[in-house]
Amino acid sequence: MLAAKTITLPSGKTVKQPFNKIIIPAAIAIAVFIVCSWVVLQNKGTLKLYEIGTIFKQLFSPTDYPAMNIHHTWGDYFGYLFSLEIREALGETLRMSFIGSIIGSVLCLPFAILCSQNIVKTKWIYVPMRFIINLVRTMPTMVMAVIAVSLIGMGALAGIIATSIFTFGIMTKMLYECIEALDMGPYEALQSCGANKTQAFFYSVFPQLLPTYLGYFIYNFEINVRTSIVLGYVGAGGLGVILQANMDSIYTRSRVGAILIMMFLLVLLMQAFTRYVRGKLQ
């Protein structure tokens, strides 16, 4: 397997097939997987498979706790599912991620241009710019949310800041890679017409970029909806806030279940929406 193979053709010529180098990284990956699994399994705890049924029942149906004098009906369950609290949290999640996506994707445009090697030809502009963008991207959104919450307090504004920065980082990177792959012929043609750099960009690069840009925006909006659900966990507004509030007590498990159902529906809807819009953009 590992040895180079020699094939002899009917004409008598021999062709030496080169050694397939993919085997080495593949072998390393398998070895790492085995070692990691072994380490993890050292501390396996106790598997309580039989609990799954109970947990699901607590989450997705009304549960009675007679000892606490708590009696729930399906009416209560659906009542909470469509309650004002959930609707408001849902709205806040959507608002947060939408505004964050808009701010991030508008801000990223000039930075994406400054990162593009084919537009900014000066190395000492695009290299440091890319470094800054990479720095922004290494910061986990959760950490940014925590910082934002501690700076301006709990609420949607902190979430907007976190999602904006997240969108900004990822969109800049995606866009400048896209700009670098574009056909620069029209840009050159516009410059030969006497257009300045800004005009040339908006009349040649931007129209080519536009469908991709909108596609990225929609895609980021979808990601932001999912991320911002979790952001609420650290107090940055949205569904995550009520999720966190109901997670502590065993008696509010059915509420957690209802919130999970809503999250699931929201993500599903967002995916359908993204697919529809991206299809239209093609």
Add this chain to the structure above:
Amino acid sequence: MIKFINTGKKYPNGFQALENINLEINDGEFVAIIGLSGAGKSTLLRTINKMNAATSGQVLVNDKDVSKLEGKELRELRRSIGMIFQSFNLVKRASVYKNVLAGRVAYHSTFKTLFGIFPEEDKIMALEALEKMGILDKAYERADRLSGGQQQRVALARALAQNPKIILADEPVASLDPITTLAVMDDFKRINRDYGITIVANMHHVDLAVKYADRIIGLQAGKLVYDGPSDAIDEEKLIQIYGRSLHADEVHGRVDAPKIKDVAGTSVFDKENKKEKKKSVKISDVEGE
């Protein structure tokens, strides 16, 4: 008038693309530049609107030294010079009309153009340019829906919309089929004749250069080796430019082009070999049908 005085171009990697070019192109002329790939044809053309700056000597366009122009002055010069490219360089997903209107961008402020605000005259100019090129009915189609020849006409319309005195064409027909090539070259001739626009074109096809241009400039390794009227081009001069005599298929493969028999006649068809001749005649017969 375009005037080259001891013009030279040395690329940063040390390659001397042009050396000591002295040349004068009068208003209204149709000039073809021929030579091997890498002889400096594109570079010469691009020094005229400083898409590539000359590194020594001068390039004068209407007595202004182009290589010294910067910023606004350079852009003002460029907007009076149209440029045509081998690959058309249109924004493929934009409409034909938008592509042509882009030729007017340099006449207006950045702010206005960013919002797409153009005066009525400009819109009419753009549509008129399309009318002149005979593709007005395609105005609101996406540029990439058009055939290669039509796309090059859109590029020509964009150049015309600039209201230029000069049109520079960098291999304008190199990616077109032989039939479309002739049609587009006819358009160049028409623009040159009807509107008195100076045309400077890089050409790979010697026969087309001879047929359409008034004057031929031959470059070899960055040096001017021929400059004269197109009907004075003969075998000896082609050897000067290309370093050896050309075979029939190297001239273009179209022996029915009127002047080509005079041009390459002697060596190509008689001296070189007779097989070549038969082959070429066959090709021309097929194309003639």
